[in-house]
Amino acid sequence: MGNYSDVLNNVRFVLSHTSHPGNIGAAARAMKTMGLQDLRLVQPKLFPDAMAVAMSAGATDILDAAGVTDTLGAALAGATMVAGCTARRRDLSHRLLSAREAAPLLLAQAAAAPVALVFGTEMSGLTNAELDQCQMLVHIPANPEYSSLNLAAAVQILGYELRCAVPELPAAQLASPALAQHDDLELFYLELERTLVMTGFLNLAAPRRLMTRLRRLYARAQLEKDELNILMGILKHIHSPAQINTPRPSRIVD
Amino acid sequence: MGNYSDVLNNVRFVLSHTSHPGNIGAAARAMKTMGLQDLRLVQPKLFPDAMAVAMSAGATDILDAAGVTDTLGAALAGATMVAGCTARRRDLSHRLLSAREAAPLLLAQAAAAPVALVFGTEMSGLTNAELDQCQMLVHIPANPEYSSLNLAAAVQILGYELRCAVPELPAAQLASPALAQHDDLELFYLELERTLVMTGFLNLAAPRRLMTRLRRLYARAQLEKDELNILMGILKHIHSPAQINTPRPSRIVD
Numbered sequence: 001m002g003n004y005s006d007v008l009n010n011v012r013f014v015l016s017h018t019s020h021p022g023n024i025g026a027a028a029r030a031m032k033t034m035g036l037q038d039l040r041l042v043q044p045k046l047f048p049d050a051m052a053v054a055m056s057a058g059a060t061d062i063l064d065a066a067g068v069t070d071t072l073g074a075a076l077a078g079a080t081m082v083a084g085c086t087a088r089r090r091d092l093s094h095r096l097l098s099a100r101e102a103a104p105l106l107l108a109q110a111a112a113a114p115v116a117l118v119f120g121t122e123m124s125g126l127t128n129a130e131l132d133q134c135q136m137l138v139h140i141p142a143n144p145e146y147s148s149l150n151l152a153a154a155v156q157i158l159g160y161e162l163r164c165a166v167p168e169l170p171a172a173q174l175a176s177p178a179l180a181q182h183d184d185l186e187l188f189y190l191e192l193e194r195t196l197v198m199t200g201f202l203n204l205a206a207p208r209r210l211m212t213r214l215r216r217l218y219a220r221a222q223l224e225k226d227e228l229n230i231l232m233g234i235l236k237h238i239h240s241p242a243q244i245n246t247p248r249p250s251r252i253v254d
Numbered sequence: 255m256g257n258y259s260d261v262l263n264n265v266r267f268v269l270s271h272t273s274h275p276g277n278i279g280a281a282a283r284a285m286k287t288m289g290l291q292d293l294r295l296v297q298p299k300l301f302p303d304a305m306a307v308a309m310s311a312g313a314t315d316i317l318d319a320a321g322v323t324d325t326l327g328a329a330l331a332g333a334t335m336v337a338g339c340t341a342r343r344r345d346l347s348h349r350l351l352s353a354r355e356a357a358p359l360l361l362a363q364a365a366a367a368p369v370a371l372v373f374g375t376e377m378s379g380l381t382n383a384e385l386d387q388c389q390m391l392v393h394i395p396a397n398p399e400y401s402s403l404n405l406a407a408a409v410q411i412l413g414y415e416l417r418c419a420v421p422e423l424p425a426a427q428l429a430s431p432a433l434a435q436h437d438d439l440e441l442f443y444l445e446l447e448r449t450l451v452m453t454g455f456l457n458l459a460a461p462r463r464l465m466t467r468l469r470r471l472y473a474r475a476q477l478e479k480d481e482l483n484i485l486m487g488i489l490k491h492i493h494s495p496a497q498i499n500t501p502r503p504s505r506i507v508d
Binding site: 026029030032033034035057058059100140141142143146147148149150152153156157160163164196199200201210213214217218220221222223224226227230233234237238 | 280284288394400402411454467472475
């Protein structure tokens with residue numbers, strides 16, 4: 001794998017709609033103690049802020065380099081595996097892993113391409129719309145009667161598990177297939193939705209949670225780049241079925 | 255070992271000469287999230303204090319019950335195994351364990367009698383006199399260039415490792431969704447193939463391994479029964495797009 005710090009550099013920590021700048025600083029400190037550095041902030045309430053600097057205890061390099069975006073999608077651009085951190089039990093069918101189970105999976109993929117961990121607000125965690133952009137959920141085992149970890153504490157534990165998992169990576173890596181990127185996945189979901197409306201399966205006036213269910217299904221599959229190309233090809237042919245026997249893209253290989 | 259909470263109750267967290275009451279409160283919160291409750295304070299600079307209460311985020315029961323002593327020896331009364339937490343390499347010949355290695359040892363002993371983890375001041379850690387009262391040292395793997403974990407963060411990680419090490423800790427119990435059955439999956443693949451031929455995406459004279467790739471994709475997702483119903487509904491609507499806004503099957507629920 002070469003230098004393990006390269007792998008940790010490929011793990012992005014995304015804090016969405018954080019209320020307290022002190023928590024951002026404390027999260028930066030927690031990241032730095034574990035050798036992580038890629039911090040992204042989605043619409044932080046206050047940032048930059050003196051409290052963030054104070055709580056970072058010298059991890060100001062992480063704060064200075066932190067990318068601030070308007071949307072979670074922008075913060076996830078280029079990420080190939082996206083895990084949402086959650087304390088609550090969720091009803092829908094995301095793959096649910098403990099922090100210890102998730103760390104080696106994330107690291108293995110980070111050896112090839114960026115991955116991301118997403119943390120919601122201090123009060124309410126991740127919204128359903130945010131969860132829709134995650135491929136798996138990660139939870140930290142906690143006291144069921146009092147599971148409210150501080151945001152920076154959750155960042156600390158996930159970072160710790162990632163660091164502990166570095167030496168456990170197999171020396172001989174299996175070649176991982178190239179995974180689809182977040183932004184391409186979003187294009188696919190848009191195109192899928194358009195197709196379902198066109199065929200009459202999806203009524204936008206009463207969508208229930210059809211798109212959410214489909215997102216989670218494909219999220220569990222962890223689509224590869226080639227597979228996403230196949231699915232996009234299928235949708236194109238549904239739109240234009242006249243092109244009978246058009247050659248399929250040459251990148252569809254085994 | 256009986257009830258696992260009994261074991262965690264037998265692990266004492268001792269904070270020596272803590273400077274900032276906020277850290278005491280944050281440590282109490284961290285302990286409570288992991289189901290720990292026995293907090294001892296050796297000559298805290300300020301305690302009780304409103305900042306400790308604020309940072310405890312509701313873990314005031316831990317603060318209220320915290321024993322305050324003048325000496326480390328008094329805080330350790332009755333403890334049978336004492337581990338000092340340290341970030342620095344120590345020259346003397348203490349047994350040095352990682353947090354992950356120490357947790358099961360401490361727990362095993364806690365099943366029989368109280369054990370203790372000792373944390374020094376925020377600035378300088380444990381003194382040599384304090385180390386002399388410890389039987390082993392515990393360290394948290396960290397970035398060698400920036401290993402300064404916040405006191406509450408160190409408490410959080412040790413507590414987390416203890417909780418993870420409890421053998422009969424109930425796993426997150428999730429009701430498993432009903433998975434699709436093999437024969438229904440085979441019907442879906444047949445129907446999918448028929449659709450792809452109809453739209454011209456699949457040429458049966460030169461199929462390459464398209465259906466194999468799609469099968470693997472959906473196999474990885476471990477389709478649920480409800481999800482398979484959705485996918486079958488989508489295919490039906492592609493075949494008969496005229497039925498615009500036909501109600502979808504009622505079993506499509508979240």
